[in-house]
Amino acid sequence: MRIGIVTAGGDCPGLNAVIRAAVRKGVLHYGNEFVGFTEGWRGLIEDLSMPLNLQTTDEILSRGGTILRSSRLDIRQVHGGYVKCMQTMARHGVEALIAIGGNGTQAASLALTEVGVNVVGVPKTIDNDLSGTDMCFGFDTAVNVATEAIDRLHTTAEAHNRVIICEVMGRHTGWIAACAGLAGGAHVIVIPERPIDLDDICAQVQYEWQEGRQYAIIVAAEGAHLPNTEWASPSRKLGGIGVALAKVIEERTGYETRSISLGHVQRGGTPTAYDRQLATRYGVAAVDVVNERRYGRMVALKNSVIVDIPLEDAVAPPRGVDAQLMGVITALRPPALKYSGLSAEASG
Ligand SMILES: Nc1ncnc2c1ncn2[C@@H]1O[C@H](COP(=O)(O)OP(=O)(O)O)[C@@H](O)[C@H]1O
Numbered sequence: 118m119r120i121g122i123v124t125a126g127g128d129c130p131g132l133n134a135v136i137r138a139a140v141r142k143g144v145l146h147y148g149n150e151f152v153g154f155t156e157g158w159r160g161l162i163e164d165l166s167m168p169l170n171l172q173t174t175d176e177i178l179s180r181g182g183t184i185l186r187s188s189r190l191d192i193r194q195v196h197g198g199y200v201k202c203m204q205t206m207a208r209h210g211v212e213a214l215i216a217i218g219g220n221g222t223q224a225a226s227l228a229l230t231e232v233g234v235n236v237v238g239v240p241k242t243i244d245n246d247l248s249g250t251d252m253c254f255g256f257d258t259a260v261n262v263a264t265e266a267i268d269r270l271h272t273t274a275e276a277h278n279r280v281i282i283c284e285v286m287g288r289h290t291g292w293i294a295a296c297a298g299l300a301g302g303a304h305v306i307v308i309p310e311r312p313i314d315l316d317d318i319c320a321q322v323q324y325e326w327q328e329g330r331q332y333a334i335i336v337a338a339e340g341a342h343l344p345n346t347e348w349a350s351p352s353r354k355l356g357g358i359g360v361a362l363a364k365v366i367e368e369r370t371g372y373e374t375r376s377i378s379l380g381h382v383q384r385g386g387t388p389t390a391y392d393r394q395l396a397t398r399y400g401v402a403a404v405d406v407v408n409e410r411r412y413g414r415m416v417a418l419k420n421s422v423i424v425d426i427p428l429e430d431a432v433a434p435p436r437g438v439d440a441q442l443m444g445v446i447t448a449l450r451p452p453a454l455k456y457s458g459l460s461a462e463a464s465g
């Protein structure tokens with residue numbers, strides 16, 4: 118059987134590990150042949166491809182990004198987009214497609230499945246919020262990068278008696294903020310699942326001064342909503358919430374506040390060992406499902422075991438930070454803090 122592979126949406130570390138594993142299992146155990154469609158769905162629409170075999174996928178396990186490149190090109194905006202994808206697959210003699218991507222990619226895969234294309238999905242999003250799976254590869258790497266940054270921010274914040282805000286990725290959900298914030302000992306964690314309560318944040322910051330620490334680290338997911346500002350809408354352009362928060366926190370508390378945004382540093386570079394092994398397990402499972410001809414499925418991690426689920430389950434609303442993790446965050450702070458207005462020592 119000839120199988121196509123595509124990577125679409127934002128990249129994340131581990132995409133190459135999935136590709137390598139799928140190709141190795143497929144070639145060595147099923148006699149499959151592979152073709153890689155490049156630049157996301159553009160590759161299928163415009164017939165852009167590269168050979169995938171044991172040689173072209175050698176030595177890519179630890180490499181970040183994707184040898185297939187990626188894009189957010191929207192098939193729905195291309196006239197006859199789905200038909201063009203089918204025609205490209207037919208031209209290459211491809212019977213089935215492995216689509217590695219997030220909610221958008223899985224939605225496109227579902228639409229292709231509905232018009233008769235054989236697709237198996239592999240879950241990918243740095244935000245770790247894809248429905249139907251407990252974990253996406255790339256997330257662990259991002260959490261490690263963010264944690265190291267937060268560790269470093271502690272010492273410089275302490276040296277200058279400052280509040281420092283670290284803005285991390287997380288469009289709809291705050292998994293990176295929550296996990297890196299906990300791992301890095303952040304004093305405040307701000308996530309999109311809960312509207313920002315400025316009084317509460319300022320109260321937590323003041324607490325760090327009252328207790329004698331005299332500095333504070335805030336980790337904020339870039340998708341967090343700041344009510345009554347341009348950062349209120351869930352559909353706004355991402356980026357900038359840290360700067361906005363820094364201004365208002367400094368005004369309200371009187372403490373000098375800085376903000377940094379980690380941005381795409383979180384998505385670049387080599388995957389952690391955890392992400393390499395998870396991505397490899399997904400790649401092997403995907404090629405197994407394809408060879409069993411069980412299409413319209415996405416491989417997933419459930420309770421530490423790789424399973425496969427209907428694509429319909431993957432396109433459900435994003436999976437937010439769960440109540441237990443929220444409970445851990447609140448367990449580490451005093452229960453009833455109250456913002457007492459601009460602090461005397463800061464204003465004086
Ligand atoms: N509801 C949808 N139906 C069909 N295709 C979609 C849908 N949403 C997104 N896509 C396609 O999937 C691509 C990747 O989606 P995007 O959200 O950018 O990345 P990801 O797959 O990581 O979520 C989009 O550019 C678009 O072509």
Ligand SMILES: O=P(O)(O)OC[C@H]1O[C@](O)(COP(=O)(O)O)[C@@H](O)[C@@H]1O
Pocket residue numbers: 126127128219220221241242243244286287288339355384
């Ligand atoms: O790569 P872009 O287009 O700048 O998008 C950045 C955003 O994409 C994400 O990395 C994840 O989005 P996807 O899962 O759709 O790829 C967000 O966390 C991030 O803020």
Ligand SMILES: [Mg+2]
Pocket residue numbers: 126219220221222
């Ligand atoms: Mg998406």
